Amino acid sequence: MSGDLPSSGDASTDEQADNHTQATYTAPDNSHTQNVLPVQSTRTESASPSSETSNALAKITNRQAVDNSPQLSPCEIKQLDKLLASAPYPAAVSIDALKVIQQQRGWVSDTSLSLLSAYIQVSVAELDSVATFYNLIFRQAVGEVVLHPCDGISCDLMGGVEVRAAISQKLHINPGETTPDNRFTLIPLPCLGACDKAPVMIASKHVYPHLTLNKIAQLIDELDGDKK
Incomplete structure (x- = not known):
C-alpha cells in the first residue's frame, strides 16, 4: 500500500545541529503544483454568522496566514536542521521534512513547498513528487x-x-x-x-x-x- 500511516512521534525539536540561519524567501508562482484531493466544498456561511461561526472563520484566516508565511519559522528551521545533520544527503530527508512543514502548518502549500526546497536544497519537483505519492501529506488545505x-x-x-x-x-x-x-x-x-x-x-x-x-x-x- 502507498499510504503513510501515522508514526508514534513527531520530528525532533532538539537544538540546531549545524549553523543554518533563517532566511526569507519570496512566495512562488502557484501554477506548477499538482492537486491530489478533490476540490473542496464551496459552502458559504450565512450573512449574519453566529459568534461560533465567526470564531471558526477567524481560525481559518489565521491558519491560512501561517500557511502562506513567506519564511520558515524558527521551530521549523530547528527541526529541519536536525534532520539534515543526520542524513547522508538532503533528498534523504524529503518525507520527514514535509512532515515537519505539515505538522506546523496543517498542510503543504505551494509557498511552503518552495520555502522547504530552498532551505534543504531539494528541487520543488522532487519534493512535490514525494508529497503527492504519500496519502497523508496534504497538498490542499484540510480541516483540523x-x-x-x-x-x-x-x-x-x-x-x-x-x-x-x-x-x-x-x-x-x-x-x-x-x-x-x-x-x-x-x-x-x-x-x-x-x-x-x-x-x-x-x-x-x-x-x-x-x-x-x-x-x-x-x-x-x-x-x-x-x-x-
Missing part, C-alpha cells in the same frame, strides 16, 4: 481533523460502505470535502493494513477498529470535543 475511513475490499465486506455513508450523513459532507467550520475533512483511503479489524478508520493519528453505524455518531462527537 482528517477522517480516513478505509474503502478497501475487506472493510467494504464488513460494512465499510455503510460506515462511510454514515460519516457523510453525520457531517453533511462528501468524500474530499471539509465542513464549513474547518473542523473535519473526509478522505477515504484504499487500505490501512488492518483487515483483521475491519471496518477501520484513521483519525488524529489513531486507528479506530471494528466500526459500526452505532459507533460513528459517538466517535465523531468525541473527536469534535477534542479541540486543539
Whole structure:
C-alpha cells in the first residue's frame, strides 16, 4: 500500500545541529503544483454568522496566514536542521521534512513547498513528487481533523460502505470535502493494513477498529470535543 500511516512521534525539536540561519524567501508562482484531493466544498456561511461561526472563520484566516508565511519559522528551521545533520544527503530527508512543514502548518502549500526546497536544497519537483505519492501529506488545505475511513475490499465486506455513508450523513459532507467550520475533512483511503479489524478508520493519528453505524455518531462527537 502507498499510504503513510501515522508514526508514534513527531520530528525532533532538539537544538540546531549545524549553523543554518533563517532566511526569507519570496512566495512562488502557484501554477506548477499538482492537486491530489478533490476540490473542496464551496459552502458559504450565512450573512449574519453566529459568534461560533465567526470564531471558526477567524481560525481559518489565521491558519491560512501561517500557511502562506513567506519564511520558515524558527521551530521549523530547528527541526529541519536536525534532520539534515543526520542524513547522508538532503533528498534523504524529503518525507520527514514535509512532515515537519505539515505538522506546523496543517498542510503543504505551494509557498511552503518552495520555502522547504530552498532551505534543504531539494528541487520543488522532487519534493512535490514525494508529497503527492504519500496519502497523508496534504497538498490542499484540510480541516483540523482528517477522517480516513478505509474503502478497501475487506472493510467494504464488513460494512465499510455503510460506515462511510454514515460519516457523510453525520457531517453533511462528501468524500474530499471539509465542513464549513474547518473542523473535519473526509478522505477515504484504499487500505490501512488492518483487515483483521475491519471496518477501520484513521483519525488524529489513531486507528479506530471494528466500526459500526452505532459507533460513528459517538466517535465523531468525541473527536469534535477534542479541540486543539
